[in-house]
Amino acid sequence: MKKKSVVILMGVALSASASALAQETGSQWGGEAELGIVSTSGNTETQTISAKAKAVNEREMWKHTARLEALNTEDGTTTTAERYLLSGKSNYKMSALDYVFASVNYEDDRFSGYDWRASEVLGYGRHVIAQEALSLDLEAGVGARQNKDNNGVDDSEGIVLLAGDLAWKISETSKLTEELKSEIGDEVTISKSVTGLKTQINGSLAMKITYTVKHVSKVPATIEKVDRETAVTLVYSF
Numbered sequence: 158m159k160k161k162s163v164v165i166l167m168g169v170a171l172s173a174s175a176s177a178l179a180q181e182t183g184s185q186w187g188g189e190a191e192l193g194i195v196s197t198s199g200n201t202e203t204q205t206i207s208a209k210a211k212a213v214n215e216r217e218m219w220k221h222t223a224r225l226e227a228l229n230t231e232d233g234t235t236t237t238a239e240r241y242l243l244s245g246k247s248n249y250k251m252s253a254l255d256y257v258f259a260s261v262n263y264e265d266d267r268f269s270g271y272d273w274r275a276s277e278v279l280g281y282g283r284h285v286i287a288q289e290a291l292s293l294d295l296e297a298g299v300g301a302r303q304n305k306d307n308n309g310v311d312d313s314e315g316i317v318l319l320a321g322d323l324a325w326k327i328s329e330t331s332k333l334t335e336e337l338k339s340e341i342g343d344e345v346t347i348s349k350s351v352t353g354l355k356t357q358i359n360g361s362l363a364m365k366i367t368y369t370v371k372h373v374s375k376v377p378a379t380i381e382k383v384d385r386e387t388a389v390t391l392v393y394s395f
Contacts, residue, residue: 184214188394191208191210192390205230205238211225220247220248223246241266246261257281260280278300292322296320297317297318314344318338331357333355334353345375347372351367367388368386371386
């Protein structure tokens with residue numbers, strides 16, 4: 158209950174900050190909220206409800222992005238899936254194509270073998286392709302990752318981040334996206350791929366199908382290295 162309360166408070170704080178940013182002169186504001194059914198396999202095998210929210214604030218020299226995700230299912234009196242993710246990222250635009258960024262991530266996944274994981278990264282990014290129908294961003298950075306396993310043991314290590322973000326507007330109503338990210342550490346490497354297809358229903362509402370694969374190079378003995386997640390969600394954009 159304590160963890161859920163912390164995540165809820167973070168979400169409230171994020172919403173309050175977003176409202177304040179939206180009122181600033183010259184500030185462009187956007188975002189989306191998702192709700193849908195998720196089918197998972199790997200460390201958890203169940204059907205559940207997933208909720209996600211993303212807020213983006215863009216100014217002349219800065220772009221700020223915040224994400225909040227929650228996945229929670231109870232089978233009778235037993236919790237079968239529980240995961241919370243909170244992340245924030247700020248880009249400083251050096252030119253039309255180049256930027257530097259700082260990002261922080263916090264993940265609480267009850268079925269990962271870890272109580273929580275957090276990471277902080279500073280890096281450089283470039284809009285390799287910046288067309289109306291096709292865009293590709295590549296990023297590289299360095300930082301640190303901390304975690305606490307289910308036995309209460311804390312650990313930390315330096316990491317190198319490699320990431321890519323592709324968006325292809327297939328038609329006036331459909332968009333294909335691919336997000337790749339790998340945090341490379343001396344002890345553990347965490348890689349994640351999110352492939353999505355978004356189809357517009359009307360001006361603000363869309364349907365989205367995503368396939369997520371996450372690989373962790375080193376896990377506790379009872380935990381699988383690969384998690385796969387297929388999600389069908391309704392997306393409201395604002």
